Amino acid sequence: MKLIIQIPCFNEQNTLLTTLNDLPRHLEGIDEIEYLIINDGSLDETTKVAWDWGVNYIVNFTQNKGLAKGFMTGIDVCLENGADIIVNTDADNQYYGEDIEKLIRPILDGKADIVIGERPIDQNEDFSFLKKKLQHLGSWAVRQASNTSIPDAPSGFRAFSREAALKLNVVNDYTYTLETIVQAGREKIPIVSVPIRVNKALRPSRLSRTMWDYVRTSMLTILRAYLIYKPLKFFQFLSLFPTIPGLLVWIRFFYLYFRYGGAGHVQSLIIGCTLIIIGAICLMIGILGDTITANRKILQDTQYHTRKMYYDGVKQAALKRHEKCMIYYR
Structure with missing residues (x-):
């Protein structure tokens, strides 16, 4: 050891x-x-x-x-x-x-x-x-x-x-x-x-x-x-900040629309749509990040096996060396 x-x-x-x-x-x-x-x-x-x-x-x-x-x-x-x-x-x-x-x-x-x-x-x-x-x-x-x-x-x-x-x-x-x-x-x-x-x-x-x-x-x-x-979990949480206000604005718009008519409240519809789109974009970024993380795990596994093969190979040579001090320049 x-x-x-x-x-x-x-x-x-x-x-x-x-x-x-x-x-x-x-x-x-x-x-x-x-x-x-x-x-x-x-x-x-x-x-x-x-x-x-x-x-x-x-x-x-x-x-x-x-x-x-x-x-x-x-x-x-x-x-x-x-x-x-x-x-x-x-x-x-x-x-x-x-x-x-x-x-x-x-x-x-x-x-x-x-x-x-x-x-x-x-x-x-x-x-x-x-x-x-x-x-x-x-x-x-x-x-x-x-x-x-x-x-x-x-x-x-x-x-x-x-x-x-x-x-x-x-x-x-x-x-x-x-x-x-x-x-x-x-x-x-x-x-x-x-x-x-x-x-x-x-x-x-x-x-x-x-x-x-x-x-x-x-x-x-x-x-x-x-x-x-954990990109998906992070961006799911982040997407709540624009999505929830967007839904509330939508609810306000539809309430006013069915109760009083839609005139004068189009701004609420536009703001709600914008916020929900932003939330959807955040969610899509999280999905893409999760896909990249899955690929990263594959690359890490490949790297692990590559490093293991390489370092286990040079380990045997290292055990035979008896120099007082080895100096590496990087």
């Missing part, structure tokens, strides 16, 4: 060493542990720190591509190098390295394919009162969109089985955390959460410029993911 711990990095020379030193070297049920750094266009000595520490793999981006791109590239490299379990953690030492054992246990026991670390948000002194409430709100929105019970959706401390990693698709450029949970819930991938601990913050979060920018982007990410997996 091989575990690869991946760490996306962007200018992390001051915190990366602390994070790496905190990672476990041996875990019960794991035969081999390797370490991967995704250098997302860092301008400092992040790569040198990783090299000197002795990580097994380094992915170098020539420019900053964002957290989601770094995460998915790391997943591909882990699969290519024979990982049976992949753990993603942050480079700022936010999470306890010892908790990786708790994180992978449900996968080893066959109870889940994705495990999310649940932070003690309400007890976290580094989070303001507003941020705590917004974190809870965002997690609630993800639970509604994904039909899961994950209490800490934005947590970046998570583990994936090889099977789950082969099925992952992230189309968002901002972050992978929310979209992967929605995908897991909608695709019926077994997902659970476990309580974890957090360290004192070593630096401010870089995910967004302001709290409101983070909220706005997160809500758009959730909405986009929901539209991908």
Whole structure:
């Protein structure tokens, strides 16, 4: 059983060493542990720190591509190098390295394919009162969109089985955390959460410029993911807003028509028709989106089998390699 711990990095020379030193070297049920750094266009000595520490793999981006791109590239490299379990953690030492054992246990026991670390948000002194409430709100929105019970959706401390990693698709450029949970819930991938601990913050979060920018982007990410997996349900709901007023206007028109005659009330008929047409258009968009979603499931299934054949093939070659450190340039 091989575990690869991946760490996306962007200018992390001051915190990366602390994070790496905190990672476990041996875990019960794991035969081999390797370490991967995704250098997302860092301008400092992040790569040198990783090299000197002795990580097994380094992915170098020539420019900053964002957290989601770094995460998915790391997943591909882990699969290519024979990982049976992949753990993603942050480079700022936010999470306890010892908790990786708790994180992978449900996968080893066959109870889940994705495990999310649940932070003690309400007890976290580094989070303001507003941020705590917004974190809870965002997690609630993800639970509604994904039909899961994950209490800490934005947590970046998570583990994936090889099977789950082969099925992952992230189309968002901002972050992978929310979209992967929605995908897991909608695709019926077994997902659970476990309580974890957090360290004192070593630096401010870089995910967004302001709290409101983070909220706005997160809500758009959730909405986009929901539209991908449940377009018919979304547009059915949206179509009610013009359709119901349109029907009420029609009822008013016919009431006045049969009671007083139709003169002077043609405007109601026109407005009602317009609103109902808009509602019908929304419904048609939902039907088209549902058809596209069905085709997407077929493409995902094809992609899964293609990736499985490819990565299972290169896995055997990866197990025979014994280089100190492999460096990838993307």
